[in-house]
Amino acid sequence: MLVQSNVSLRHLNTFGLDADARYFINVTSVDELTAILRDPEWKGTPKFILGGGSNILLTQDIEALVIHPDIRGITVIGETEETVVLAVGAGEVWHDFVMHCVDNGYGGVENLSLIPGTVGAAPMQNIGAYGVEIKSVIGSVEAVNIESGEKRIFSNAECEFGYRESIFKKALKHQYVITGATFRLSKKPVLNAAYGDVQKTLQEMGAENPTIRDISEAIMQIRRSKLPDPAEIGNAGSFFKNPEIPVAQFAQLRETFPEVPGYPIDAETVKVPAGWLIERAGWKGYREGEIGVHARQALVLVNYGGGTGAQIKALSEKIQASVAGQFGIRLNAEVNFI
Template sequence: MQIQSNFSLRHLNTFGLESEARYFVEARSIEELTEILLDPVWKQTAKFILGGGSNVLFTRNVDALVIHPVIKGIEKIKEDDDRVWLKVGGGEVWHDFVMHCVENNYGGIENLSLIPGTVGAAPMQNIGAYGVEIKDVIESVEGVSIQNGQKRTFSKEECQFGYRESVFKRALKDQYVITGATFVLSKNPVLNVGYGDVKKTLEEMNVASPTIRDVSDAIIKIRQSKLPDPAQIGNAGSFFKNPEIPSGQYAELKETFAEMPGYVVSAEKVKVPAGWLIEQAGWKGYRRGAIGVHERQALVLVNYGGGNGNDIKALAEEIKASVSVKFGIDLNAEVNFI
């Protein structure tokens, strides 16, 4: 392992923002990761774990040892007539793993196609899209303690998954490096095509009886039509969570905003698309110098090149304030501010 000083993180975050790590190291195995965590030379140095960088907004340099785990591997560890269990390294690119499952006709995560980031970051955020969340297919998560290098396996229940939440963002924040996860996929899946534009897109593709690949292709087509490619325009995908509001509040808002979409979460809660709220508040396509709100998807804040993380943070606060004034709804960022 080579530890580098004053290392640029610009190519390791999808916003493409300049940030400098005081120290940086890449760990290609659990053994290398444990070695650096237990090294007495670095024991007292603050540590920051950086995966695919698809969910971070750098607003400063990182005065720490930045550890970039790239632990790979997809291993079939068990199967029966209906299911297959796959153990996957945390450094695997999430979309590559989805494509592996699609190619092998393993169902359950095809709706999560083209989500940026790594497998290790996925359970931390409980990533989700088009009616599916990672908690629906995960069995366990493996991690290594940053404090003492001890390995630990977390059951699905111990992960305490919520909407874009997990124990790794709350009680165990900054305490573990997620090195891998075990997923349970279906050999005879029930396809989920009822959320968003999936069914409509399949119809446009002239697909009457969709396969796993058809659903994946439809999701990719939808995402590419709405979301900018980070390789072309810096962004972190959805910047805000879709807020869940009381059913009574939603009913009252519908009286004023008849077109307001909503998805029933429970008898008490309705989920409202944050992108719709932001667009109605007048932000879609807004640009301020090198940063702005994407012209096709108001939920995505972008860096057109040379942008500053603090400027994006300030823009996000302005958007939150305007949505709160117009609708009385508080938006919460899905992106982590650093």
């Protein structure tokens, strides 16, 4: 295993920000990961885990040993006539894994097509899109304790999944390296096409009896029409979470803004689209030097090239203050600030 010094992380964050790792190592197996964590030479050095960098904002260099888990593999470990269980390495590209499932007729993740990042980052964030969250298909998560090097298997319940949350972002933050996960998928999938955009796109495609491949293709078309490709414009997708507010607060908001959209979560809570709030506050298409808010999707902050993480962080704080001032709603970042 080779530990490198002063390594640029530009290629490992989708914002394309130029920050350096004081030390960097790429690990391709659980054994390699355990070895570096238990190595006396590195025992006292702070550790930072970096996967595909699709949900982080690097605001500074990282004075730590940056560990990149590049553990691959997709293996069938259980199967019946109706379901299949796959064990997947943390280093697998998430979208490649989704396409593997679609190609094999395994349903359950097709609504999560084209989400950037790796399989290892997916449970940490409980990624979700178009009516599906990863918690609905995860069986377990394998992780290694950074301090002890011990491996642990977390059940779905033990992951404490919430809206873009998990135990790995809360109580166990910075304590574990996710090395893989198992997924329980369906060979006889029930399609989720409830979102209006998905239904409309399927109709335009002429998919009268849609398959999981049709769902995947429709969602890829939608995402490409709304979201910039990180390979072309640096971004991390949705920068803010959609706020969830009490029903009474939403009713008051509608008195002033009758057109505000809202989606009931339960009898007491309504989800309000953060993109709508940001656009209504006048930020859509805003540009400040080499950074800005995307012209087609107000929920996406972008680096046009040469911007810094500190600049993007400052812009996000301006947007938060603006939305809070106009609507009385505090936006919380979905992106993790480093």
